[in-house]
Amino acid sequence: MPxxxxxxxxxxxxxxxxxxxxxxxRQRKYLVRQCKACGHKWFPPTxxxxxxxxxxxxxxxxxxxxxxxxxxxxxxxxxVGAFIGTVPYVVAIIELDDCKExxxxxxxxxxxxxxxxxxxxIGLPCEVVYEETNDPxxxxxxxxxxxxxxxVWRFTE
Amino acid sequence: xxxLTDKYCIVGVGETPHMRPSNRTTLSMAxxxxxxxxxxAGLKPGDVDGMTSYQAGDSTTSPHVxxxxxxxxxxxxxxxxxxxxxxxxxxxxxxxxxxxxxETMVIFRSMNGRSGRRMGGQTPGGPVPVANAEGDAQFNIxxxxxxxxxxxxxxxxxxxxxxxxxxxAFAEIAVxxxxxxxxxxxxxxxxxxxxxxxxxxxxxxxxxxLLDCCQETDVSVAIIVTSRERAYxxxxxxxxxxxxxxxxxxxxxxxxxxxxxLHYVAGNYGWKRSFGMAGISHKDVDFVSCxxxxxFTTLIQLEANxxxxxxxxxxxxxxxxxxxxxxxxxxQLRKADICYGMGxxxxxxASCLVLRGMAA
Numbered sequence: 001m002p003x004x005x006x007x008x009x010x011x012x013x014x015x016x017x018x019x020x021x022x023x024x025x026r027q028r029k030y031l032v033r034q035c036k037a038c039g040h041k042w043f044p045p046t047x048x049x050x051x052x053x054x055x056x057x058x059x060x061x062x063x064x065x066x067x068x069x070x071x072x073x074x075x076x077x078x079x080v081g082a083f084i085g086t087v088p089y090v091v092a093i094i095e096l097d098d099c100k101e102x103x104x105x106x107x108x109x110x111x112x113x114x115x116x117x118x119x120x121x122i123g124l125p126c127e128v129v130y131e132e133t134n135d136p137x138x139x140x141x142x143x144x145x146x147x148x149x150x151x152v153w154r155f156t157e
Numbered sequence: 158x159x160x161l162t163d164k165y166c167i168v169g170v171g172e173t174p175h176m177r178p179s180n181r182t183t184l185s186m187a188x189x190x191x192x193x194x195x196x197x198a199g200l201k202p203g204d205v206d207g208m209t210s211y212q213a214g215d216s217t218t219s220p221h222v223x224x225x226x227x228x229x230x231x232x233x234x235x236x237x238x239x240x241x242x243x244x245x246x247x248x249x250x251x252x253x254x255x256x257x258x259x260e261t262m263v264i265f266r267s268m269n270g271r272s273g274r275r276m277g278g279q280t281p282g283g284p285v286p287v288a289n290a291e292g293d294a295q296f297n298i299x300x301x302x303x304x305x306x307x308x309x310x311x312x313x314x315x316x317x318x319x320x321x322x323x324x325x326a327f328a329e330i331a332v333x334x335x336x337x338x339x340x341x342x343x344x345x346x347x348x349x350x351x352x353x354x355x356x357x358x359x360x361x362x363x364x365x366x367l368l369d370c371c372q373e374t375d376v377s378v379a380i381i382v383t384s385r386e387r388a389y390x391x392x393x394x395x396x397x398x399x400x401x402x403x404x405x406x407x408x409x410x411x412x413x414x415x416x417x418x419l420h421y422v423a424g425n426y427g428w429k430r431s432f433g434m435a436g437i438s439h440k441d442v443d444f445v446s447c448x449x450x451x452x453f454t455t456l457i458q459l460e461a462n463x464x465x466x467x468x469x470x471x472x473x474x475x476x477x478x479x480x481x482x483x484x485x486x487x488x489q490l491r492k493a494d495i496c497y498g499m500g501x502x503x504x505x506x507a508s509c510l511v512l513r514g515m516a517a
Binding site for chain 2: 005008009010011012013014015018022043044046070071072073074075076077078079080081082083084086088089091093108109110111112117122140153155157
């Protein structure tokens with residue numbers, strides 16, 4: 001298991017576009033942005049317009065927080081103070097199961113895996129879990145492998 | 158030939174030494190680089206009437222440098238941007254001179270990239286004690302994913318998955334780059350390395366090892382752009398600009414993880430336009446200078462710019478398929494960041510010196 005993240009060394013500062021997203025994580029809900037006009041979904045929510053149709057009529061879509069690992073890295077040298085005791089840890093990009101669109105687009109999100117490096121592989125299913133921080137206003141989503149799959153790919157060097 | 162092909166050129170290049178640390182201000186370094194570029198071109202400060210630079214809130218500005226050197230400019234602007242800004246400013250200079258806003262323009266980058274503001278949120282001494290995550294950083298600092306190595310690593314991992322390549326290809330690039338650095342007295346790292354040295358070097362962020370990464374450097378680089386007519390009586394053969402593209406990418410991977418392919422770069426979208434402007438094809442090219450922030454970025458840019466197909470840039474480095482050796486005929490690659498010193502891609506502009514040598 002990666003070591004604990006020292007959230008006392010992180011200060012998350014929500015803004016007008018993201019305050020509702022962080023509020024939702026406090027209720028253990030994982031949101032992505034959704035366009036009211038065309039239905040396109042995206043992440044992160046820092047972008048206030050739909051990149052598919054340019055509408056600014058945007059809403060939230062509550063995902064089930066389940067997906068498949070698309071790529072990952074294993075951070076060995078820590079850069080941010082909060083993660084000095086966490087290394088090595090895996091950051092993954094995850095394709096969300098319930099955000100596949102008719103034209104083939106899939107919404108991807110990123111996050112820190114709970115699992116250790118040897119357990120992570122591209123193609124494995126995972127789900128969001130929530131971690132409380134020292135700041136009561138901030139609950140941090142993390143990701144956890146929740147099953148097996150065939151044809152997975154793992155970096156073994 | 159395009160309408161502007163060979164109409165504008167680079168006539169001077171100036172660089173400070175590569176320092177770690179510089180113990181100097183970015184203004185001091187910029188003044189040195191600009192003065193050296195002027196001297197290289199055979200120009201005096203009063204001969205230049207335009208100045209531009211790019212930065213990330215980490216550097217001095219054109220008005221400061223012009224004031225320090227006593228230059229009265231007709232056009233000065235500084236932009237925010239990263240490693241793809243050098244070519245954007247060359248294109249801006251062409252447009253400004255063509256439109257009559259100025260006649261001769263100096264472009265610089267000055268940064269304490271090692272001793273001052275480091276990329277990814279580190280202090281000069283190491284990890285930042287307490288990180289504020291606002292704006293874009295809300296969705297990357299929180300998951301400990303901030304540096305270019307960590308971001309490009311995500312692309313590289315997917316690339317290895319998609320193509321079946323291994324990090325042996327990265328090793329071959331590192332070895333080739335280092336070999337050529339041994340020939341360059343200005344390079345920071347000049348001792349030859351082997352494939353084994355690369356494979357045994359410590360992990361930074363898998364799939365990147367230490368020897369995949371470029372050198373954080375304190376440096377300033379300046380070049381001078383002017384018209385063909387103005388260039389004739391200057392000191393060196395001009396290096397002509399045939400075409401280009403800049404910041405072609407719409408979906409930056411640091412903001413949009415959902416883009417078509419994580420390892421697409423600007424070249425995937427821009428190369429056809431650039432070659433069209435120049436009126437040439439790949440077989441006409443015998444020198445390539447890639448931004449090598451990481452070994453992997455050299456590799457993907459050869460593919461992105463159409464020199465080979467997807468996954469094809471991987472094998473062949475050890476066999477000299479992609480060589481610096483002009484005797485070998487085809488393509489030359491100038492190594493810059495990984496062994497030479499890193500100025501956010503601006504070292505590639507200094508490749509003009511190589512082109513000038515080839516023309517002479």
